[in-house]
Amino acid sequence: MSFAIETRDFSLSETLECGQCFRWRRIAENKYRGIANCALLTLTQSGAKLVVEGASQENCENWLKAYLSLDEPYEKYKSLLSEDETLKTAIGYAPGIRVMKQPLWETLISFIISQNNNIARIMRIVDSLCRHFGEDLGGFFDFPTPATLAALKTEDLSPLVCGYRDVYIIDAAQRYAAGEIDEAFLRSAPLDEARRQLLSIKGVGPKVADCVLLFGAHRLEAFPRDVWIKRAMSALFPDGLPESALPIAGIAQQYIFHYARKSGVFD
Numbered sequence: 001m002s003f004a005i006e007t008r009d010f011s012l013s014e015t016l017e018c019g020q021c022f023r024w025r026r027i028a029e030n031k032y033r034g035i036a037n038c039a040l041l042t043l044t045q046s047g048a049k050l051v052v053e054g055a056s057q058e059n060c061e062n063w064l065k066a067y068l069s070l071d072e073p074y075e076k077y078k079s080l081l082s083e084d085e086t087l088k089t090a091i092g093y094a095p096g097i098r099v100m101k102q103p104l105w106e107t108l109i110s111f112i113i114s115q116n117n118n119i120a121r122i123m124r125i126v127d128s129l130c131r132h133f134g135e136d137l138g139g140f141f142d143f144p145t146p147a148t149l150a151a152l153k154t155e156d157l158s159p160l161v162c163g164y165r166d167v168y169i170i171d172a173a174q175r176y177a178a179g180e181i182d183e184a185f186l187r188s189a190p191l192d193e194a195r196r197q198l199l200s201i202k203g204v205g206p207k208v209a210d211c212v213l214l215f216g217a218h219r220l221e222a223f224p225r226d227v228w229i230k231r232a233m234s235a236l237f238p239d240g241l242p243e244s245a246l247p248i249a250g251i252a253q254q255y256i257f258h259y260a261r262k263s264g265v266f267d
Contacts, residue, residue: 003057005050005065009074011096018254019119020100020215022110022126023143035130037063040140062233069098077248084242087252090259097254100215105176106143107216108198111208112168128160129169149173168203175201185217186217196217214250223249232260 016032024034024043031044039060042053052060067073079158082088089206109129114122118239133148134141157166175181181201186194191213198209205224213222223241225233233240236256245252261267 001056002051002053003061005052005070007045007048007050008069009078009096010045010048010050010068010070010098011094012043012050014094014097014258015068015100016043016096018094018258020211020254021102022114022119022123023106023130025123033172035137035140035142036067038137038142040137066101069100072096072098073109077246077251081245081252081255083244086236087242087245087255089255090252091256093262094255094258099218099220099254100250101218102216103143104186104212104216105146108170108172108176108201108204108212109143109144109149110199111211111215112172112203113162113165114211115165115203115208125160125162125165129157129162132159138202146173146176165203168201171202172204183217186213187219191219195222214253220244220248220250223253226257228257228260229253231266232256240246 012030013026016164017026021034023036024032027042028031028044030046031042033040033042035041037055037060039055041055041060041064044051044053047166052064078091082091099176110122110126113125113129114236117125130141132144133144133152135144149169152170152173154166154170157169160166164171172181181197185197189197194217195206198204198212199206204212210222210224213219214224223229233256241249241252
């Protein structure tokens with residue numbers, strides 16, 4: 001099964017390799033394989049065409065467009081951000097990136113695992129978590145449910161070799177399963193209140209909370225701050241982002257992050 005989606009202002013590699021998701025592997029240039037929406041998918045980009053293998057167009061197209069944020073008006077977003085000359089320059093370093101709309105639960109656990117970790121190791125731990133505790137979907141594994149992980153003890157996670165993060169994973173799962181972490185609330189509450197709920201989880205600090213809000217709850221006003229972003233903001237925007245950029249600060253963050261890493265301005 002395969003079908004094609006026409007895209008604009010989109011780069012598959014920039015979107016999947018920017019550190020916002022951890023279940024996709026590059027298997028060739030502009031070709032990736034990953035597990036999403038209970039399917040093993042292969043995505044290949046050729047120019048403006050995205051070829052999808054592994055699911056029917058009827059079952060997958062609309063979901064995948066939303067997942068990759070192909071249904072979002074990025075021309076409008078980039079035009080708005082480009083009113084600021086520094087942001088306009090930053091956009092040029094990753095003009096095809098999209099902030100994905102990932103499952104919130106999966107995003108939470110993935111970013112708990114991401115703390116003080118490199119991307120290769122994060123991907124390995126997430127993959128191991130799914131193989132040990134996720135549902136077998138026929139040779140590949142779904143992301144484990146909150147109820148499944150909530151029933152475990154920290155020692156059950158020892159095969160993952162995830163270190164001190166095991167306590168955080170179990171606490172997050174137990175709070176999620178008990179309804180203390182509410183997806184509807186995280187998507188709709190004032191940002192500070194949504195962040196506060198996530199900060200109640202052991203091991204979740206402001207950066208992880210904002211990553212979950214941006215990449216999982218699709219709160220585009222969330223602005224995760226890692227070392228690169230703090231450094232870039234201090235140098236480029238010491239007084240903060242322009243007011244007009246604040247509603248989509250998370251998208252601006254992605255452009256700034258790539259600019260900081262790729263441009264050499266901070267070398």
